[in-house]
Amino acid sequence: MLVAALVLAAALGSERLSFFDLTEQQRSILFDIRLPRVFLGACVGASLAVAGAALQSLLRNPLAEPYLLGVSNGAALGTMLAFVFFTGFEFARPVFAFAGAVIATVVVYRMAKSRAGMNVERLVLSGVIVTTFLSSIIVLLTSLLDAAKLRSFTFWLLGDLSQATKSGFYLTLAVVVIGTIVLSSQARALNLMMIGERDAFDFGVEVNRVRIVVFGAAAALVGTAVAASGSVGYVGLIVPHLVRLAVGSDNRLVVPFSALAGATFVVLADTAARTLIAPRELPVGAITALIGAPLFIYLLRKN
Amino acid sequence: MLDIDQISVRYDGREVLRDVSLTVKPGQIVALLGANGAGKTTLIRATNGSVEIETGEIWMDGKTIRSLSRRETAKKIAVVAQENETKFPLTVLEFVLAGRFVHGGAFGWETDEDLRIAESVLYECDLTDFRDRFMNELSGGERQRVVLARALAVEAEILLLDEPTANIDLAHQALMFRLVRARCREMNCSAIVITHDLNLAAEFADKIILLKNGEVHAQGEPREVLTSENLQSVFAVNVLLDTNPASGNVRVTTIY
Amino acid sequence: MLVAFLALIVAGCRSEEKKAASASESVPESMRTVTDDLGREVKIPQKIDRAVSLAPNLTEDVFAVGAGDRLVGVTTYCDYPEAAKKIQKVGDTLNPNIETIVALKPQIVLVSTASQLEAFSKILADNGIAVYITNPKSLDDIFKDLAQLGDIFGTQDTAAKVVGDLTDRVATITRAAAGKMPVRVFVQISKEPLFTIGKQAFVTEIVKRARGESVTANIETAYPNLSKETALALAPDVIILSDSPDNQEPNDAFKDSPAVKNARVFRVNADLLSRPGPRLVDALEQIARDLDAATRK
Numbered sequence: 001m002l003v004a005a006l007v008l009a010a011a012l013g014s015e016r017l018s019f020f021d022l023t024e025q026q027r028s029i030l031f032d033i034r035l036p037r038v039f040l041g042a043c044v045g046a047s048l049a050v051a052g053a054a055l056q057s058l059l060r061n062p063l064a065e066p067y068l069l070g071v072s073n074g075a076a077l078g079t080m081l082a083f084v085f086f087t088g089f090e091f092a093r094p095v096f097a098f099a100g101a102v103i104a105t106v107v108v109y110r111m112a113k114s115r116a117g118m119n120v121e122r123l124v125l126s127g128v129i130v131t132t133f134l135s136s137i138i139v140l141l142t143s144l145l146d147a148a149k150l151r152s153f154t155f156w157l158l159g160d161l162s163q164a165t166k167s168g169f170y171l172t173l174a175v176v177v178i179g180t181i182v183l184s185s186q187a188r189a190l191n192l193m194m195i196g197e198r199d200a201f202d203f204g205v206e207v208n209r210v211r212i213v214v215f216g217a218a219a220a221l222v223g224t225a226v227a228a229s230g231s232v233g234y235v236g237l238i239v240p241h242l243v244r245l246a247v248g249s250d251n252r253l254v255v256p257f258s259a260l261a262g263a264t265f266v267v268l269a270d271t272a273a274r275t276l277i278a279p280r281e282l283p284v285g286a287i288t289a290l291i292g293a294p295l296f297i298y299l300l301r302k303n
Numbered sequence: 304m305l306d307i308d309q310i311s312v313r314y315d316g317r318e319v320l321r322d323v324s325l326t327v328k329p330g331q332i333v334a335l336l337g338a339n340g341a342g343k344t345t346l347i348r349a350t351n352g353s354v355e356i357e358t359g360e361i362w363m364d365g366k367t368i369r370s371l372s373r374r375e376t377a378k379k380i381a382v383v384a385q386e387n388e389t390k391f392p393l394t395v396l397e398f399v400l401a402g403r404f405v406h407g408g409a410f411g412w413e414t415d416e417d418l419r420i421a422e423s424v425l426y427e428c429d430l431t432d433f434r435d436r437f438m439n440e441l442s443g444g445e446r447q448r449v450v451l452a453r454a455l456a457v458e459a460e461i462l463l464l465d466e467p468t469a470n471i472d473l474a475h476q477a478l479m480f481r482l483v484r485a486r487c488r489e490m491n492c493s494a495i496v497i498t499h500d501l502n503l504a505a506e507f508a509d510k511i512i513l514l515k516n517g518e519v520h521a522q523g524e525p526r527e528v529l530t531s532e533n534l535q536s537v538f539a540v541n542v543l544l545d546t547n548p549a550s551g552n553v554r555v556t557t558i559y
Numbered sequence: 560m561l562v563a564f565l566a567l568i569v570a571g572c573r574s575e576e577k578k579a580a581s582a583s584e585s586v587p588e589s590m591r592t593v594t595d596d597l598g599r600e601v602k603i604p605q606k607i608d609r610a611v612s613l614a615p616n617l618t619e620d621v622f623a624v625g626a627g628d629r630l631v632g633v634t635t636y637c638d639y640p641e642a643a644k645k646i647q648k649v650g651d652t653l654n655p656n657i658e659t660i661v662a663l664k665p666q667i668v669l670v671s672t673a674s675q676l677e678a679f680s681k682i683l684a685d686n687g688i689a690v691y692i693t694n695p696k697s698l699d700d701i702f703k704d705l706a707q708l709g710d711i712f713g714t715q716d717t718a719a720k721v722v723g724d725l726t727d728r729v730a731t732i733t734r735a736a737a738g739k740m741p742v743r744v745f746v747q748i749s750k751e752p753l754f755t756i757g758k759q760a761f762v763t764e765i766v767k768r769a770r771g772e773s774v775t776a777n778i779e780t781a782y783p784n785l786s787k788e789t790a791l792a793l794a795p796d797v798i799i800l801s802d803s804p805d806n807q808e809p810n811d812a813f814k815d816s817p818a819v820k821n822a823r824v825f826r827v828n829a830d831l832l833s834r835p836g837p838r839l840v841d842a843l844e845q846i847a848r849d850l851d852a853a854t855r856k
Contacts, residue, residue, distance in 0.1 A: 025792060025815075033787045033812060060390055155752050155784065162787065163751050165811075188411040192401050196387035201353055203457070204377030204405035249391040252412065279778060279789035281752075 006038060006267060037164040041270040041284070042263035043172040044161070044229050045239075047179065047221040049262020052236025053243070053254050054183045057190040058214045059123055065237040066222040069123075070130035072233075074104025075219075075226035076157060077134050080141055082227075083153075094171055098223035104130055105215050159232035159285020161270050172224050179221040180259045186210055186217075187251035194249065232285045234292025235262050241299055304328055305350070305461055305493060310359030312342075312349050319345045320517045322359075327461070327493045327510075332484060334504035334525075335497045337514035338538055343497045346514070347463045350495070351380045363461070378405045381459035383467050386450045388439070395433045395441070395449050396421060402456030421456055427482055428452040429475075443470040451479055455486060462486070462494040468503070476500075480507045501555040505529060506547070513537050526553045593711060596694040596704070597672070603689045607666050607712055614652050614671035616836035617693060618643050620705055621669070623721050623837045626712035631663045639830065639838070655679075661686050667711070669693065695835040697764050698729060698843075705837070725840050729768065732847045736770035742850050744771035745795035745818065746832075748782060749803070753790060753810045757783040761835050762842075769847035771797070787812040796823060797853045799846065803829040825849040 048066060055064040055071075066072045078100025082092040111126035142153055156163070183190075189210045192200040201207045225232070239262045240254060247253045269287040276282060305327040312320040320342045327333050335343050348354040350361060352368050361368040368376060381402070402424075403417040413421075425431050428448050438446060447470055454462060462483060468476040483494050484507055498504050504511055504525065511528040513520040515537045521528045534542045540557050547554040589605045611632035612618040618637040621630055627642055632649040647663065650656035652671065657679045660668065667689045683690055691711070695701045702722045709718020744766050748754040756762045756773060759781040766773045774793045775785065790812040798809045798818040806829075813819050827849075831842035 025794070028815060029788045029791050033791060057391075062390060160752060162753065162784075188404060188407065191397075192404055194391050195389055195393070195398070195401065198353070198384070199387060199401075201373070202351060202377065202382040202384070203401055203453075204374045206373045244391075249393060250397065274786060274788075279786050280780070280783045281786050 006042065008268070008271065036166055036169050037161050037270070037274075038267055040164040040169045040172060040228060041161050041266045043169065043176045044225040044232060045235055045262040045264070045266025046259040047172065047176045047225040047262070048232060048235040049239035049243075049258040049265070050176075050180050050183055050255055051218040051221040051225075052262075053240035053251070053258040054186070054190065054214050055218050055236070056240055057194045057251050057254075058211065060194055060196070061124060062241065063124060063237070064127075065234075066218065067231065067233050067236065068131060069127035070104040070108050070134060071101045071219060071222045072226055072231050073131050073134035073138065074100040074102075075223045076100070076231055077138055077141075078103075078223070079227045079230075080138060080153065084141070091171075094224050094227040097227035098220055101219035101223040101226070102216070104134065105219050109215070155283055156230040157285075158283035159230045159288065160283050161229045161273075162281060164228070168228050172228050175220055175224040176259070179217045180256065182213065182217045184252065184255045186214055187255050190214070190251040190255075191249075194251070230283075230285060232266060232288055234288045234296065235265060238292045238295055238299075239265055241296075304364065305495075306362040307346075307350065308360050308362065310349060310361060311357045312345055312354060313357045314345070314354075318517060320349065323514075323517075323519055324359075325512055325519070325522065327495060329460070329491045329493055330487055331509045332487055332494045332496065332507055333510045333512060334508035335495055335512050335514065336499075336501065336504060336537070337520075341514040341537075342517040343514055344465055345517075347382070347465055347495065347497060350461075351382055351463055352376045374405050377459075378457070379459055380461045380463060381454040381457035383451050383454045383462065383464040385465065385469065386446050393438050394435050395425070395430060395438060396435060398438055398449055399424060399453045399456050402453040405457065420458070424452045424455045427455065427485075429478065444472055444475060447471055448475060448479070451482065455482070458490070460492045462492060464494060464496040464498075466497050466499065468498065468500065476503065483507070501529065501534075502547070505552045505555065506550055529553050529555055593691070593707065595691045595707075596700070597692045599692065601667075601689050601691050603691075603711065604666050605713075609663065609665045610712075611649060611660055611663060611665040611668045612637065613649070613655050613668060614693075614834075615639070615830070616695075616834035617669045617671060617704075619834060619836035619838060620701075620708050621712070623718075624705055624709045624712060625714045625717035626708070629712060631665055632660060657682060661688070667691055669708075696759070696761055698761070698768075698839065700761075701835050701837070701839060702726065721837065725837060728840050729843065732843055733768055736768065736847065739770050739854075741767075741770055741772040742854060743774050743793075743796045744799060744850070745774050745790070745793060745797070745813070745816075746799045746801065747806060747809060748801050748832075750806050750808060750810050753785045753787060753812070754782050755785050757781055761839070762832055765839060765843045765846060766799075769843055769850055771846065771850050791815070796821075797850060798824045799849070800824065800826045801829040801832045802826040823853045825853075 052065050055066065055069065056062055075097040078096035079093050082096035108123065108126045108130045111130070112123035138157070189200065189205045192203055192205050193207070193210065197207050240258045243254050243257045243261050247257055266284065266288065269291065270284045273282040273284040273287050307323060307325040309322050309324050310320060311318060311322060323346060335346065337343050345354055349356050350368070363379060399421045400413055400417060403413060403421065404411070406417065407413065425434055428451060430448055430452060433441065433445065438449065441449070447467065451467060464483065467479055471479060480503060483496065486492065487494055496508070508525060510522065511525050512522045513528055513533055520537055521533050529544065531542055531544060534540060534555070543556040543558055545554050546552070590602050591605055592600050592602055595601055608629055609631045610621065610629050612621055612630055613634055615634065615637045618630065618633050619639055621627055622640050622643065630646050633643055633646045634651045635648050636651060637643045649659045661682065665688055668683065668691070670690055670692050672692060672694045680690060693704050695704050702725065705718050705722050709715045746756045746762060746766065748756065755775045757775055757778040757780045763773045763776050774795050775783070787810065790810060794816045796817045798813060800806050800809065809819055809824055818824060827842055827845055831838050
């Protein structure tokens with residue numbers, strides 16, 4: 001399915017490309033602009049979906065999503081700070097995004113921990129508090145920026161793949177592959193953690209280590225995705241759900257399949273974003289939200 | 304063989320267990336009795352490593368539990384506790400297979416052996432019909448049996464059971480205990496069972512430990528331990544003691 | 560309770576102000592009616608001494624028609640001419656500070672359609688402050704605005720002179736451009752994301768007059784964000800960059816375009832391109848010069 005989506009995405013765009021005998025210019029469009037963007041979209045989609053799947057299992061909460069837990073906003077704030085203070089360095093962005101994601105995760109985690117142990121409701125509550133707090137800081141920062149920077153950020157915050165570069169792509173690809181492998185290695189442990197942390201501990205899972213590894217990997221995945229393209233929402237929430245409907249709750253299947261499904265989802269959404277009002281573009285995050293929100297409501301009702 | 308050597312456990316500054324010692328030989332079933340808050344669950348949790356011991360040590364096969372890794376401990380000690388509600392759809396088989404986690408690798412796909420063991424355990428617990436059903440479709444009692452099955456699937460040397468018959472109907476209560484006893488006999492493993500049912504304890508346990516306020520009040524064979532004074536002291540109830548005519552074991556009747 | 564009490568006091572003060580304002584309003588001969596760009600009938604006093612401008616282009620307009628000394632409030636972005644910098648600031652175009660405006664007791668507030676004054680129209684009306692809305696979309700609209708402002712401030716002569724000068728300058732350019740082949744121009748407003756000028760942008764007209772043809776002239780909206788593929792395919796001969804910090808180079812999509820290959824990339828002061836005021840003609844002249852230079856190379 002992913003391959004089909006990729007081919008479709010490569011074929012569609014604001015400029016028509018002929019199938020055979022591409023002109024020099026068309027070749028440039030395809031290889032310099034369209035394909036890097038499509039592949040970046042695939043990586044971003046895979047990253048977010050895998051992170052979402054892992055977090056949902058770890059936190060035993062089907063509503064866990066990088067955005068809800070403050071991870072996305074932490075990454076977004078990190079990226080903004082990198083942009084404002086370190087405009088020169090291209091690598092500052094993903095590094096700061098990762099830092100932001102990790103810090104947000106740690107804060108949420110600490111807030112949620114009570115003596116009785118990790119209560120999932122508390123975790124989601126802490127996540128919402130942190131995410132809204134970070135949101136307001138982001139809004140504050142954007143209102144302090146001058147109009148020119150403001151415009152570029154507002155668009156980016158909604159999820160924008162138009163700034164895809166080759167180097168950005170390689171980094172995101174590396175992180176996605178490593179992150180997915182790491183999380184897949186923890187998949188069986190996550191299966192046990194899905195039942196309960198105490199149960200997982202009793203049956204041999206090193207709960208603390210798994211928590212750190214999964215949070216760390218999720219933060220890295222979300223951080224790089226957000227640094228590359230802003231907050232593309234709903235992917236981490238919807239895709240794992242759909243995958244579970246298809247293959248069951250076994251994380252050894254859900255994690256890798258979420259990567260593929262997430263990639264497909266974002267590639268298709270981005271293709272729509274690029275072609276619906278061509279030659280103008282919509283932010284891809286708007287499309288994922290448009291599809292994601294009603295889909296989510298539908299899934300909720302089915303349960 | 305499990306050797307609990309004078310352990311103390313502190314929780315929030317309060318001493319929950321004090322100077323508790325207990326030896327469990329292979330093949331033995333030990334019943335752990337006491338009023339609520341006496342420290343029974345804490346003792347179980349200290350044994351499997353989930354609660355920290357302040358002083359004393361727990362030895363197993365010559366090594367302290369402290370020195371073993373999580374995986375090694377979980378291979379030797381399996382727990383049957385109250386079941387958590389799962390928010391994700393999980394089948395009975397998948398649930399039981401979790402017990403095989405310690406025997407597998409990281410990416411860990413189950414081996415045929417794992418599956419065979421899981422199926423046989425399901426059969427032992429009279430759950431074969433439920434194999435592919437979802438956990439949240441079962442009743443509380445049925446789920447408890449699945450929890451026991453999972454622990455049995457570990458094939459551990461020690462079984463720790465925290466009120467395993469809490470929600471179970473009469474027929475299956477006896478089944479659970481019989482299963483544990485049969486398993487202990489077959490595999491020469493031991494079990495520590497927390498229960499409130501004094502008579503079940505009398506029937507199935509080789510040894511009884513009475514805990515009062517974190518200390519061992521009495522331990523020994525059922526007939527020795529289940530005396531009026533002990534029961535009055537630990538549970539604050541008056542009892543009538545006689546012999547169960549069917550089994551010959553001591554029988555406790557509470558006087559209301 | 561305390562809040563209610565305070566509210567009563569404030570309301571009392573307000574009604575005092577209202578009486579004072581309506582006292583000065585009650586003399587009908589000193590009022591007249593003008594029509595603004597939205598077709599609204601606006602009542603203003605014959606003599607305006609105190610005005611607030613809520614857009615940088617309007618500030619420049621007012622100074623141009625010789626009434627700059629009557630401005631008592633401008634936005635934080637109003638930085639031209641030099642004298643404008645010394646005027647009290649009342650916020651920015653999108654979010655003006657209503658309290659500061661009212662405290663300055665202006666007789667008229669000059670507004671561009673982007674401003675969010677709707678919410679405050681009642682407060683302004685209560686305080687006898689007229690709101691004049693402008694929406695210049697072309698050079699002619701700008702000239703009309705200048706004339707209107709001259710009328711409002713009673714400086715019709717100065718205004719007429721300014722409009723006359725500007726019209727002459729525009730005519731010169733238009734003449735020079737006549738008959739020559741238009742140059743394909745891309746105006747880049749921001750590099751990432753890529754923004755340019757579209758159908759409804761007034762700069763599109765400027766480019767046309769300067770003997771250029773905006774390659775994005777047919778795209779809907781005033782400032783569309785453009786797909787890089789299309790940008791690449793457009794292959795403009797000249798690129799004009801609106802000179803702001805995030806727009807110092809052409810977007811990567813243009814790296815093989817004739818404009819970049821032949822080094823035909825020009826910068827124009829961002830303020831000149833974004834303010835539909837008298838300096839738009841400066842922009843026109845500069846663009847015309849750049850395009851000439853480009854064709855001669």
